[in-house]
Amino acid sequence: MENSSISHRLGRPQVGADGLPQAASAREALQGISWLRRVSSKTLDALASQAVLHRVPAGSLLFNQAEIPAFAQFLLAGSVELWGVRGEAETLVELLQPVDLIVPAAVIGNQPYLMRARIYEEAHLLLVGAEAFRDALACDHALCRAVLGCLAAQFRRQVRMQKNLKLRSVEERVGCYLVSLLGQADRDIAVRLPIEKHLIASQLGMSRETFSRALSAMGKFGILVRGDVIEVADASVARARFTLDPLIDGAEPIDLIQGKAIR
Amino acid sequence: MENSSISHRLGRPQVGADGLPQAASAREALQGISWLRRVSSKTLDALASQAVLHRVPAGSLLFNQAEIPAFAQFLLAGSVELWGVRGEAETLVELLQPVDLIVPAAVIGNQPYLMRARIYEEAHLLLVGAEAFRDALACDHALCRAVLGCLAAQFRRQVRMQKNLKLRSVEERVGCYLVSLLGQADRDIAVRLPIEKHLIASQLGMSRETFSRALSAMGKFGILVRGDVIEVADASVARARFTLDPLIDGAEPIDLIQGKAIR
DNA sequence: CGTCTTCATTGATCCATATCAATGAGCACT
DNA sequence: AGTGCTCATTGATATGGATCAATGAAGACG
Numbered sequence: 001m002e003n004s005s006i007s008h009r010l011g012r013p014q015v016g017a018d019g020l021p022q023a024a025s026a027r028e029a030l031q032g033i034s035w036l037r038r039v040s041s042k043t044l045d046a047l048a049s050q051a052v053l054h055r056v057p058a059g060s061l062l063f064n065q066a067e068i069p070a071f072a073q074f075l076l077a078g079s080v081e082l083w084g085v086r087g088e089a090e091t092l093v094e095l096l097q098p099v100d101l102i103v104p105a106a107v108i109g110n111q112p113y114l115m116r117a118r119i120y121e122e123a124h125l126l127l128v129g130a131e132a133f134r135d136a137l138a139c140d141h142a143l144c145r146a147v148l149g150c151l152a153a154q155f156r157r158q159v160r161m162q163k164n165l166k167l168r169s170v171e172e173r174v175g176c177y178l179v180s181l182l183g184q185a186d187r188d189i190a191v192r193l194p195i196e197k198h199l200i201a202s203q204l205g206m207s208r209e210t211f212s213r214a215l216s217a218m219g220k221f222g223i224l225v226r227g228d229v230i231e232v233a234d235a236s237v238a239r240a241r242f243t244l245d246p247l248i249d250g251a252e253p254i255d256l257i258q259g260k261a262i263r
Numbered sequence: 264m265e266n267s268s269i270s271h272r273l274g275r276p277q278v279g280a281d282g283l284p285q286a287a288s289a290r291e292a293l294q295g296i297s298w299l300r301r302v303s304s305k306t307l308d309a310l311a312s313q314a315v316l317h318r319v320p321a322g323s324l325l326f327n328q329a330e331i332p333a334f335a336q337f338l339l340a341g342s343v344e345l346w347g348v349r350g351e352a353e354t355l356v357e358l359l360q361p362v363d364l365i366v367p368a369a370v371i372g373n374q375p376y377l378m379r380a381r382i383y384e385e386a387h388l389l390l391v392g393a394e395a396f397r398d399a400l401a402c403d404h405a406l407c408r409a410v411l412g413c414l415a416a417q418f419r420r421q422v423r424m425q426k427n428l429k430l431r432s433v434e435e436r437v438g439c440y441l442v443s444l445l446g447q448a449d450r451d452i453a454v455r456l457p458i459e460k461h462l463i464a465s466q467l468g469m470s471r472e473t474f475s476r477a478l479s480a481m482g483k484f485g486i487l488v489r490g491d492v493i494e495v496a497d498a499s500v501a502r503a504r505f506t507l508d509p510l511i512d513g514a515e516p517i518d519l520i521q522g523k524a525i526r
Numbered sequence: 527c528g529t530c531t532t533c534a535t536t537g538a539t540c541c542a543t544a545t546c547a548a549t550g551a552g553c554a555c556t
Numbered sequence: 557a558g559t560g561c562t563c564a565t566t567g568a569t570a571t572g573g574a575t576c577a578a579t580g581a582a583g584a585c586g
Contacts, residue, residue: 065510084426086508091429093422105415114422114510137411141404148411151418152368158421159356159377163347165428166354166468170573197534205429210573212535245349247328247377433543460564473543475565
């Protein structure tokens with residue numbers, strides 16, 4: 001894609017290259033997951049002994065809808081598309097970012113997956129046999145709490161998305177999406193779209209064509225999209241038109257279980 | 264509303280009347296929650312000592328969006344509307360049925376509610392101070408597992424709804440909704456809509472008018488809606504047109520944590 | 527360099543769905 | 557009976573967004 005001389009705030013995560021601390025072993029990988037920090041070494045050992053560390057290339061199918069989970073999968077690096085499928089049609093339900101669990105809700109209850117999972121950016125996964133993972137949940141309280149926090153964040157992201165879909169028009173969804181990408185800065189911002197446009201369109205619940213048209217229409221609010229770079233001379237107009245709602249657009253902290261220290 | 268002579272499969276849950284075993288005390292109420300059955304008496308005692316049993320009339324506001332949870336609320340009987348609100352507009356995200364926890368995701372992480380909760384049918388609630396509940400989660404492993412199962416079911420319902428919204432047209436959503444109400448029977452079925460039409464419309468993500476029109480259009484498939492009763496002479500046509508997808512329309516078992524016996 | 531492929535844009539068109547407005551039905555209250 | 561209320565229906569109309577089809581731009585590859 002073309003690239004102008006803009007150098008402010010750019011930086012799409014490069015597919016394949018990851019700057020994360022490389023985990024040499026499953027044990028080290030588990031150790032490095034911040035929201036597992038309160039889990040005992042013993043349990044981490046037990047999990048690690050059952051675990052496989054996997055590097056999975058972009059495009060790989062992790063699992064399909066209706067499959068019964070074979071593994072609990074920790075996403076350590078890279079990213080994972082979660083697709084809802086119905087016949088020919090499919091929709092991007094979420095794009096999972098590390099570090100997270102890949103649909104623990106299905107694994108916990110040994111229920112069929114409701115979504116198809118595909119690797120977006122080459123991923124580092126840690127796989128634990130589903131049964132072993134459930135056993136660990138049954139044995140280790142701290143692990144259970146950690147997963148509870150993780151799942152709570154996932155639930156809240158779903159609620160946010162349902163509100164976004166049902167309470168906003170296409171233009172608003174696109175506008176808010178872009179504004180949320182901008183961050184704090186107010187003048188002469190340039191940000192790269194983090195993923196391909198057709199993925200954004202699907203996630204926002206519209207066709208690519210509609211998304212494309214909505215992007216051009218953003219010019220009215222001072223947002224110019226050239227290729228995968230969005231340029232904003234003055235963000236105030238856009239911010240005024242597309243007021244972010246912290247109860248829709250906000251981020252969800254994964255690590256909900258804090259120690260007593262937080263109070 | 265008018266009522267024909269149809270007597271098959273009728274029975275909207277009567278607002279206010281509940282046939283459930285009346286819990287005289289918080290302790291008994293907790294005891295009666297099947298998915299807490301593995302939680303120790305000690306913890307149930309501890310919770311009960313902090314808990315208040317409440318009977319709340321229809322229409323009451325339980326909490327608003329953006330509020331920080333003051334209580335963990337168990338829905339023992341009745342039902343609760345969860346509304347996503349944005350300015351003037353609001354949408355019914357879910358209608359909670361007993362026995363369930365009311366948005367534990369917010370309570371667990373001490374995060375602002377993303378939804379407004381209102382009593383639909385007069386409800387029996389068990390309230391536990393949020394902090395006390397989090398402490399109990401921190402102390403009791405079995406409770407933690409039970410909540411994990413509860414939350415997993417809630418997450419999966421959200422995913423189902425997002426798929427329903429993004430992958431189906433209005434006609435399909437309405438058709439599948441009605442077909443899922445029919446149950447097994449094939450001939451001469453009459454079922455009452457469980458809730459008012461404007462609530463169904465909001466939950467399915469459409470305007471009341473559109474819902475109303477979609478209902479009349481169901482005649483084409485052998486589904487007649489008269490007042491709040493849907494009558495079906497032969498369900499085969501409707502079932503053929505509106506094939507239920509178990510990964511969208513299925514029910515979610517709340518109690519995911521089974522004992523070893525299940526295997 | 528040309529070709530193929532993938533992804534995005536753009537235009538023309540159609541249809542689904544929202545919106546606005548009026549009417550109607552059932553129900554509570556006086 | 558009459559009034560007002562809520563909820564649902566129905567019609568007319570507008571428009572948002574999907575769909576179909578064609579074009580374009582940017583890599584990948586031989």
